[in-house]
Amino acid sequence: MNAAPKKRRKPAARQQPKPPSQAQSKPRRQPNRGTAAKSTRTPKYVGFVVLAIGAIVLAVIVSRGSDEAADPNVASASVEFVGTDFAFAPGALTGLAGQLEVTLVNNGPGVHNLAVLKEGIEISTFAEHTDDMNLAFIPLISPDNDASTSLDIEAGTYQVVCIIPGHLAAGMKAELVVKDSSQPADG
Numbered sequence: 001m002n003a004a005p006k007k008r009r010k011p012a013a014r015q016q017p018k019p020p021s022q023a024q025s026k027p028r029r030q031p032n033r034g035t036a037a038k039s040t041r042t043p044k045y046v047g048f049v050v051l052a053i054g055a056i057v058l059a060v061i062v063s064r065g066s067d068e069a070a071d072p073n074v075a076s077a078s079v080e081f082v083g084t085d086f087a088f089a090p091g092a093l094t095g096l097a098g099q100l101e102v103t104l105v106n107n108g109p110g111v112h113n114l115a116v117l118k119e120g121i122e123i124s125t126f127a128e129h130t131d132d133m134n135l136a137f138i139p140l141i142s143p144d145n146d147a148s149t150s151l152d153i154e155a156g157t158y159q160v161v162c163i164i165p166g167h168l169a170a171g172m173k174a175e176l177v178v179k180d181s182s183q184p185a186d187g
């Protein structure tokens with residue numbers, strides 16, 4: 001009679017410690033090892049990638065900053081546009097009113113020319129162009145060559161285009177801003 005209640009208590013006592021042990025072992029293996037392996041490996045790769053990208057971006061910013069300091073915001077008595085297939089670089093330059101020297105350097109594989117259009121004229125295709133629109137014109141320049149023209153120009157904003165069929169529509173245009181003073185007016 002006494003053996004029956006003892007057998008019932010023993011299995012009940014064995015079942016109680018099992019759930020806590022299983023509950024403790026499962027959370028320790030899955031969350032700790034699983035997340036620990038992922039969280040330690042990925043930050044190392046991400047860290048290197050971020051450092052590499054950061055160094056490249058910094059180098060680009062520094063190189064651009066040195067170039068920009070020389071050119072666009074300070075009006076110069078001479079401006080130089082570099083033509084490629086099919087763009088002018090930089091896309092905008094600031095010149096000094098008066099006698100202004102405009103240079104076209106052809107770094108593209110094809111031939112290019114350069115027209116400074118009269119103030120207020122803005123075109124988007126070769127078909128729109130007529131010669132009387134030109135304030136200044138540098139005729140066809142072959143690859144790896146350059147040419148300059150000097151013109152008397154007043155303060156204003158002028159469109160610079162390549163007048164060869166298809167080139168302007170493909171993107172060969174730039175802006176020439178002419179100011180009376182070499183100091184930036186907008187600040």
Ligand SMILES: [Cu+2]
Pocket residue numbers: 083086111112113162163164167172
């Ligand atoms: Cu062109």
